[in-house]
Amino acid sequence: MLSFRRHKREDISYRVAWLNNRAAALYVYGTVDHLTTEAEQTAWFDQYEKEATAGLKKFFTIMAENKPIGFMGLFKIDPIKRSAKIFILIGDEEYRGQGLGREALQHLIQVAKTELDLKTLYLEVHKKNLPAIKLYRRLGFKSLDKPVGDEMRMTYSWPG
Numbered sequence: 770m771l772s773f774r775r776h777k778r779e780d781i782s783y784r785v786a787w788l789n790n791r792a793a794a795l796y797v798y799g800t801v802d803h804l805t806t807e808a809e810q811t812a813w814f815d816q817y818e819k820e821a822t823a824g825l826k827k828f829f830t831i832m833a834e835n836k837p838i839g840f841m842g843l844f845k846i847d848p849i850k851r852s853a854k855i856f857i858l859i860g861d862e863e864y865r866g867q868g869l870g871r872e873a874l875q876h877l878i879q880v881a882k883t884e885l886d887l888k889t890l891y892l893e894v895h896k897k898n899l900p901a902i903k904l905y906r907r908l909g910f911k912s913l914d915k916p917v918g919d920e921m922r923m924t925y926s927w928p929g
């Protein structure tokens with residue numbers, strides 16, 4: 770059973786560890802050679818706080834029994850188009866493949882609807898990232914077109 774809390778500055782060291790996981794780095798940065806640092810993630814968080822205050826980003830820390838295991842969020846929130854891009858990372862590898870990504874993303878989709886009244890979510894995913902592609906498809910995301918380079922674009926609209 771998961772819970773979700775506001776993404777906080779104290780999560781920076783978790784972000785460094787999670788993003789430096791090989792599988793995550795491959796799909797997030799497109800290479801396993803990019804190692805992120807406390808400084809890079811602190812800069813990310815500085816920017817995040819500004820954008821969150823402006824209503825452009827909304828991120829959560831994913832908690833399993835009070836242990837932070839990953840993060841997810843909405844970014845490029847556009848109140849005119851009522852759309853946002855999404856991202857999810859179960860950073861702690863031992864927690865992957867147990868349906869937690871699905872549970873977390875269902876929560877994020879609900880937040881996007883009930884708190885932000887969005888109409889469309891979209892994302893880009895590496896065409897070889899099968900767990901992510903299966904997860905998005907299972908929750909109703911549709912592929913937009915052929916991959917652009919290594920990235921597949923997917924979109925979600927609420928029924929009705």
Ligand SMILES: CC(C)(COP(=O)(O)OP(=O)(O)OC[C@H]1O[C@@H](n2cnc3c(N)ncnc32)[C@H](O)[C@@H]1OP(=O)(O)O)[C@@H](O)C(=O)NCCC(=O)NCCS
Nearest residue numbers: 796857858859865866867868869870871900901903904907
């Ligand atoms: C993508 C990610 C969030 C999925 O979360 P998860 O908790 O591992 O996924 P779930 O257990 O909820 O499973 C989701 C689907 O993927 C499948 N799956 C899980 N692990 C898999 C694996 N190693 N290989 C193939 N399929 C896999 C599951 O069977 C399920 O599909 P189904 O509903 O058709 O049965 C997680 O693997 C992750 O954080 N990966 C690294 C970061 C990343 O790639 N983020 C996405 C960037 S776009």
